Amino acid sequence: MKLKLPDSLLRPGHPDFGTLSPLAEEITTRAGGALALEHDVPQRLRQCIDDVIMTPKTGRRAYEELEKTEKTYIGTRVEIELRALLRLRKGRLDTEILGQDVDIKHTMGGNWMIPTEAIDCACLLVAADEVRARCYLGLIVARPAYLTHGQNKDAKRSISAEGFRHILWLFKDQPYPANFWRTADEAAVQQIFAGDTGNERMAQLFRLIQRRPVPRDVVEAVAQQKDFMRRIRSDKGRGTRDLLARDGILLLSGQYDSQLIKALDLPPCAGGEFISCRIENEYHARMAAQSGHAVKWPTS
Template identity: 30%
Template sequence: MPEHVLAGPDDDTELQAVLSWFSSHPVAHLYTEAIRNSIDYVLDGGRTGRFDLMSPDVHPGERASVGAKLEYEVLRIFGLPKAKPLDTLITNVPVDIKATIGDNWTIPTEAHCQLCICTQIQLKKNRHRSWLVRTHRSWLYRGKGNGDGKRGIAVDARNNWSVPLYDWADLPVNPLRHLSEEQAAQVLARKPGQVKRLLMMFRFLEGHVIPRNVILTVGAGRYDPMRRARQARDTAAKEGLTLLCGDRAESRDQAAARGITLQNSEWIALRDGTDGGGE
């Protein structure tokens, strides 16, 4: 962009237009979904059996790639187009989408002085937040930046000249992370078969909502884990453990009667007279 007058958020008409567009959306909720999907995509639990992005068997480059995947998840979930000159257009205003699992973002040359959505993901604290900011060159760190000319945002500029899209929001924890090391080893072992290992998981995680991706992770590389989960119902029932799946209206009603909301493809194991207490 050519030289221009620095404008604060209140005087930036494009920023205010984009902010107004977001005001009609449950931004924190939708970003939570987008980040969760991005992490699941990178872990690829259905093939690798991985469930923790902070695990030593996840390469740092894979963790960093969550941001790249998040861009496409945000576009999909918010129904935004992929459009040049940046990542998308919101109310016909170019907007770049950035995310970091650290403390700063690398702003490419083409996004200097443009509007950026900057998301910070804190994996150890299981939370995230996002700002809308115009990345004026005057607010970027001086120097040549990295080899691509990318530069980080000065902390004072982020704190004083950005507008929060939402404050810290919780990032759901993969239920498998609640297992002890010994329990996880049993559930993710190659033997016994899927049904027995899924039963172990449901016992260990009684009361926790289990997303579909967790079932696929336990059955990583095996045939039709979802069918095996359904087959586990009868054996679980003999133990006094009821397996509910959100795909069935009856199960959703049973869960709702206990104060639990089950979405499609979500599971929960409950004993008679108990309520769900997990995440």
């Protein structure tokens, strides 16, 4: 998406305000309020993208590695997820809101392709910027004056530079969960996946990426095994926790170790996340031991 978007002209007196404002209010209400909308839509976008990348099964780690048909399917998934989130039914177009047919358009780029059947209809615009981990949600009446003159082979037209000024934004440049692998050091990623066994790869993951929450799906991708959660546990001296503890590294669960995570001044972890850190003083070693985590100290 463009780094700088023009200011919206959508305010009372604009010819589309009476159409789009009630739709925006209805969407926000159905989502449970503006804050819920700004939280839930980004989370759904991340899930839609990751479910198609399928790192645990395919070994792919980025949107750019997808086939063209898979990239198209993400748009379909987003449409389905938004209807489910907002409890909307299917309409003549993608959905119906307050008795109006509304087309849902999604892009991973900088613009949306509007089909002929959506001309002069309201469109709910969704965009995800994977590089910057930012997302956008807006409404527009797809008037011909807001669209480019050129069209693709399917007779779809994109929104013109002037058309962007006629979008009513529900939110824009909103952070959403970044692709974990995109933000990790590439050399570290190569070392992690060079391990021959699930335990080796998992231990490398938490050795090389410390003091940062690691989602459950990343653990699954690294383990590359059906019972991937077994790799995270102690296992008669052979589990990931055992290997890390011998190196003076603590591996904690957001679900079970939230108090210790807070005491060690680590970033907050959700229930399905994990985090590791190197024990650096005797006080922290005692806190870990009191919480049932034996770790080598002092480290050599």
